[in-house]
């Protein structure tokens with residue numbers, strides 16, 4: 001009887017003659033459609049052999065259409081971030097400003113002067129585009145942009161400390177997440193790690209005692225996602241700089257996030273600024289483009305001109321270079337800082353600056369709308385976080401939409417897999433949604449998604 005069922009399975013050609021599938025093969029790549037028909041028939045054959053029944057032609061056609069559509073849908077898609085974590089690495093870190101997105105669109109639509117000198121009509125360097133803005137903003141002599149901050153660190157160490165020693169305080173041998181561990185990056189660069197001091201306390205004398213003729217770099221690393229508190233000590237950057245100068249060693253400051261704006265003005269703890277590190281005399285300072293800076297993914301190096309020149313000539317720089325879209329987005333982001341408009345234009349800073357009463361009004365408006373649709377929604381006080389390895393344990397007061405549900409984890413899943421995808425935060429029996437990280441233009445889509453998933 002299985003044999004008869006098997007014989008009833010249509011051929012690929014028969015399926016292609018079903019009008020809806022015929023149309024599908026007209027609208028999309030025929031080979032893709034044929035491939036999915038084969039996959040559906042194969043699946044049906046297996047089912048029949050296991051004692052099941054063959055799908056009707058209509059069912060088979062529907063499966064083919066679904067598979068073709070799924071195959072043509074990008075896996076990378078927009079997500080509404082209602083988690084309250086502003087620089088959320090898993091959700092793509094910084095959303096870009098309108099200015100940055102327009103700059104990317106303008107430069108990528110056609111050709112650009114990426115490596116072309118328009119005045120002279122000859123070859124230029126892509127590395128020149130970010131220099132002017134970065135030196136003005138940071139006070140440094142020169143700058144270089146690479147793929148991300150991990151790449152920046154790798155390049156700096158490979159270029160300046162290969163086969164030589166790099167001094168790092170024991171408390172700064174951090175793992176940042178995503179497999180990024182300072183000792184491993186250091187090993188990849190060919191530099192030799194010299195651990196200095198103890199986990200909680202490292203003094204200038206510890207550095208002075210450890211620094212020898214083979215020392216090339218004193219590396220200071222931001223703690224990123226953890227906080228060292230209690231009986232702790234690290235010498236200030238100025239003291240490391242003084243020691244380095246006297247002992248022929250460079251001082252490199254990995255700021256991690258880095259910021260041009262003073263976080264204290266927003267009710268947060270002090271995050272070291274790029275300008276401060278440059279002013280303190282660090283030879284090179286490295287930081288990310290897509291953390292507190294609020295731009296596209298990039299690793300930014302600023303510092304002394306002679307060192308930047310050496311970095312530019314290093315073969316790794318070619319491998320780690322950024323493309324035109326990144327440079328366009330970065331330039332636009334820097335211009336917002338230069339023009340004093342960063343806090344109002346750059347989404348990360350707008351989110352940091354959003355006053356709690358405004359967030360309360362927004363959450364209440366959401367709740368009201370959803371209550372009208374019969375959802376059990378309320379507004380409670382909450383805390384947002386900055387994320388991105390900056391300001392660990394620091395929070396911003398907020399008001400969140402709290403959704404009551406019998407199966408909150410299922411609700412959360414339905415929201416994540418819906419269209420648009422929404423990511424909130426589970427807390428006990430409730431799903432919390434923080435308006436701070438939801439872009440204003442996403443409100444309507446969010447409410448639709450909530451009503452559909454509830």
Ligand SMILES: *Cc1c(COP(=O)(O)O)cnc(C)c1O
Pocket residue numbers: 148149150151176180221222223224225254255256257287288289298299388389
């Ligand atoms: C985030 C971070 C890095 C890595 O930066 P990416 O841009 O993600 O490569 C390096 N160092 C520190 C201290 C960081 O916080």
